[in-house]
Amino acid sequence: MTIPVSVQALPPSSDRVPFFSLAATMHVVIVLMGVVALLFVSILAIKRKIFVDRVNTLPGPPGLPVLGNLIDLAGFNFEIVAAGLSFTVDYPQIFRVWVGPFPYVILNTAETVEAVLSSVHHIDKSSDYSTLHPWLRFGLVTSTGAKWHARRRLLTPTFHFRILDQFLPVFNRNTAVLAKHLAAKEGSTPFNLDRYVHLCALDTICETAMGATLGAQENGDSEYVRALKTRTCERVFLPLANLYPLAVTQRLQHRIREGHQALAVPQRHVLRVANRLVLRAGPQGSARPLTSRECRQRCSTHLMHCSVNQVIKKRKDMHTEKLVKLQETTEDGAKLRVAFLDQLLLANENGAGLSDVDIQEEVDTFMFGGHDSVGTAVTFILYSLSKNPEIQELAYQDIISIVGREIRDLSNQDLVQMKYLERVIKEGLRLYPSVPLFIRKLHTDLQLPEVNGKRMTVPPGVAVIIAPYILHRQASLWPNPERFDPDRFLPEECATRHPYAYVPFSGGPRNCIGQKYAMMEMKCMIARLLMEFKFIEAYPGYEPEVVGELILKSKNGQVLVRLQRREHQ
Numbered sequence: 001m002t003i004p005v006s007v008q009a010l011p012p013s014s015d016r017v018p019f020f021s022l023a024a025t026m027h028v029v030i031v032l033m034g035v036v037a038l039l040f041v042s043i044l045a046i047k048r049k050i051f052v053d054r055v056n057t058l059p060g061p062p063g064l065p066v067l068g069n070l071i072d073l074a075g076f077n078f079e080i081v082a083a084g085l086s087f088t089v090d091y092p093q094i095f096r097v098w099v100g101p102f103p104y105v106i107l108n109t110a111e112t113v114e115a116v117l118s119s120v121h122h123i124d125k126s127s128d129y130s131t132l133h134p135w136l137r138f139g140l141v142t143s144t145g146a147k148w149h150a151r152r153r154l155l156t157p158t159f160h161f162r163i164l165d166q167f168l169p170v171f172n173r174n175t176a177v178l179a180k181h182l183a184a185k186e187g188s189t190p191f192n193l194d195r196y197v198h199l200c201a202l203d204t205i206c207e208t209a210m211g212a213t214l215g216a217q218e219n220g221d222s223e224y225v226r227a228l229k230t231r232t233c234e235r236v237f238l239p240l241a242n243l244y245p246l247a248v249t250q251r252l253q254h255r256i257r258e259g260h261q262a263l264a265v266p267q268r269h270v271l272r273v274a275n276r277l278v279l280r281a282g283p284q285g286s287a288r289p290l291t292s293r294e295c296r297q298r299c300s301t302h303l304m305h306c307s308v309n310q311v312i313k314k315r316k317d318m319h320t321e322k323l324v325k326l327q328e329t330t331e332d333g334a335k336l337r338v339a340f341l342d343q344l345l346l347a348n349e350n351g352a353g354l355s356d357v358d359i360q361e362e363v364d365t366f367m368f369g370g371h372d373s374v375g376t377a378v379t380f381i382l383y384s385l386s387k388n389p390e391i392q393e394l395a396y397q398d399i400i401s402i403v404g405r406e407i408r409d410l411s412n413q414d415l416v417q418m419k420y421l422e423r424v425i426k427e428g429l430r431l432y433p434s435v436p437l438f439i440r441k442l443h444t445d446l447q448l449p450e451v452n453g454k455r456m457t458v459p460p461g462v463a464v465i466i467a468p469y470i471l472h473r474q475a476s477l478w479p480n481p482e483r484f485d486p487d488r489f490l491p492e493e494c495a496t497r498h499p500y501a502y503v504p505f506s507g508g509p510r511n512c513i514g515q516k517y518a519m520m521e522m523k524c525m526i527a528r529l530l531m532e533f534k535f536i537e538a539y540p541g542y543e544p545e546v547v548g549e550l551i552l553k554s555k556n557g558q559v560l561v562r563l564q565r566r567e568h569q
C-alpha cells in the first residue's frame with residue numbers, strides 16, 4: 001500500500017523550518033543563557049561567600065546581613081576614629097568591621113602595621129580617597145602603581161634638605177605675621193587659635209609650593225581661602241558619602257549650611273556654576289541634579305583649579321623670560337630652587353614630560369598635603385602646651401638657651417639644636433596625629449605576624465586601616481597614653497620601642513614626602529611663638545572634642561587658648 005504523500009504539498013525548502021522549531025531553539029537559547037547566568041551568579045556568590053568567610057575569620061564585632069556594622073557606626077555618627085577607639089576595648093590588636101558590604105580591617109599593633117607599611121606591594125590607596133580625585137586628580141597622594149612610582153622618584157629630590165633650607169626665610173616671615181596677629185589677641189579672653197595658625201600655614205605652603213604670595217593672614221576671607229576650607233572639610237569614611245542619604249545627619253546638614261556661608265555666594269549662584277560645569281563635562285558628565293554638597297565641592301574645586309592654573313601660567317611665562325634664576329649657585333656650590341613648582345617646570349625643561357595637568361595635580365597635592373596637616377599639628381601642640389605649663393616652660397628655656405631672649409629670625413642651626421622642642425612636637429603628633437588614619441587596599445594576601453599566638457591572613461579586596469590616633473593610644477605601647485610626656489621620645493626610650501609603634505608620617509615606601517619640611521616649619525613656628533607668648537589653658541578643664549576627618553579637627557572648628565606676652569619683651 002502506498003502512503004499518499006504529496007511532495008508538492010511541502011512548502012519551499014527555505015520556509016520549511018516550522019515555527020514551533022524556531023520557538024524551541026529560542027527556548028533552548030534562553031534556557032542556556034539562564035543556566036550560564038545562574039552559573040555566573042553562583043560562582044560570584046561562592047566567591048563572595050569564600051571572601052566573606054575569610055574576612056570573618058578575623059576578630060571583630062558581629063554584624064547584620066547586608067548592613068554589617070553600619071548600625072554600630074551610626075552610633076558614632078560614622079566617625080571611624082571614635083568608633084575604632086570603642087571597638088579596641090574588645091579587640092585591642094586587630095579587628096574587622098563591615099561598612100555595609102565593604103570590609104575594613106584595623107591594625108593596632110606595631111608588628112601588623114609594619115607588615116603593611118614596609119611592604120612594596122601594599123601601597124595602593126583605597127577607593128575611599130576617590131572624593132579627592134576631582135580636586136587632586138592623580139597627584140602623589142592619590143595616584144597608584146607605575147604612575148606613583150615615577151612621580152615619587154621625580155619629586156623626592158624636591159624635598160632635599162638643601163632645598164628646604166631656602167624655605168626658612170619664608171617660615172620666619174610668615175610666623176612673624178602670625179605673631180603680629182596673635183599679639184592683638186593677648187588677654188584673658190579665650191580665642192580660636194586654629195584659624196590663625198592654619199592661615200599662616202597656608203601662606204607658607206603657597207609661597208613654597210608655587211612661589212606666589214597668597215596673603216591669607218591679611219585677608220582670610222579671600223575666594224581661594226574660602227574654597228579651600230570647603231574642600232578640606234571632606235570626611236574620611238568615604239563609602240558613606242555614597243550612602244549619602246543615610247549619612248545626612250544633623251551634623252552634616254549643619255556643615256552644608258556652613259559651607260554655603262563659607263563660600264558666601266547665594267546657593268542659586270552655586271547651582272548655576274556647578275550645573276555649567278556638569279554640562280561642560282560632556283557626555284561623561286552626569287545629567288542628574290546635583291546635591292548641595294556636590295555643588296559646593298564642584299564650585300570650590302573649579303575656583304581653586306582656576307587660581308592655581310593662573311599661577312602656573314604666570315610662572316611658566318617667567319621661566320621662558322628667564323626671570324626666575326633657577327640655577328643660581330650658592331657659595332658652597334649648592335643649586336637653589338625657588339619653589340616646588342619651579343622644580344617641576346625645570347624637570348620638564350630636562351625632559352620629564354609633565355603636562356600642564358600633571359604639574360597642576362602635583363601643585364594642588366602639595367597645597368593639600370602641606371597646609372592643613374601642619375596647621376592642625378601646630379594648633380594642637382600649642383594647645384597641649386597650654387594644658388601643660390611646666391612642659392611649656394622647659395621648651396621655652398630650651399629655646400632661649402639656644403637663641404637668646406631677643407626675637408630674631410631662626411636659623412637652621414638654631415632649629416637643629418632644639419632637642420626638647422623636637423620631643424614636644426613628636427609627643428604632640430602622638431596624641432594628635434594630623435592624619436588620624438590612612439587606608440590601603442589589598443590586591444594580594446596580607447600575612448600578618450602572630451597576634452596573641454595566632455597567625456592571620458587578610459584576603460585581597462579588603463581595605464586596611466592604619467589609625468595613628470588609635471595606635472598611639474595603645475596602652476601596651478604607650479603607658480598612661482593620655483598623658484602629654486615629651487620624654488617618651490628620649491633616645492633611650494625610642495631605642496626600646498618598635499619603630500612602627502609611632503607613625504604620624506606613615507612609614508615605608510609610601511611615607512610622607514614632606515616630613516622634613518613639616519618638622520622644620522613646625523619647629524620654626526612653635527619656637528618663635530613660644531619666645532613671644534605664654535599659651536594658657538582657655539579655662540580649667542577645657543578640652544576640644546576632636547573628630548577624625550581626612551585631617552584631625554576639633555568638632556566645632558575651634559581650639560581655644562589664652563595668651564600672655566612674655567615679660568622680657
Ligand code: HEM
Pocket residue numbers: 140141142152365366369370371373374377429433434435438439503504505506509510511512513514515517518
Ligand atoms: C605635620 C605635618 C604632616 C603630617 C602629620 C603628614 C602626614 C602624612 C601621612 C600620614 C601620609 C601618608 C598618607 C597615606 O598613606 O595615605 C602623608 C603623605 C604625604 N604627605 Fe604628608 N604630612 C605632613 C606634612 C606634609 C607636608 C608639609 C607636605 C608637603 C609639603 C606633605 C606632603 C605629602 C605628600 C605629597 C604625601 C603623599 C606621599 C606618597 O603617597 O608618596 N605632607 N603625609
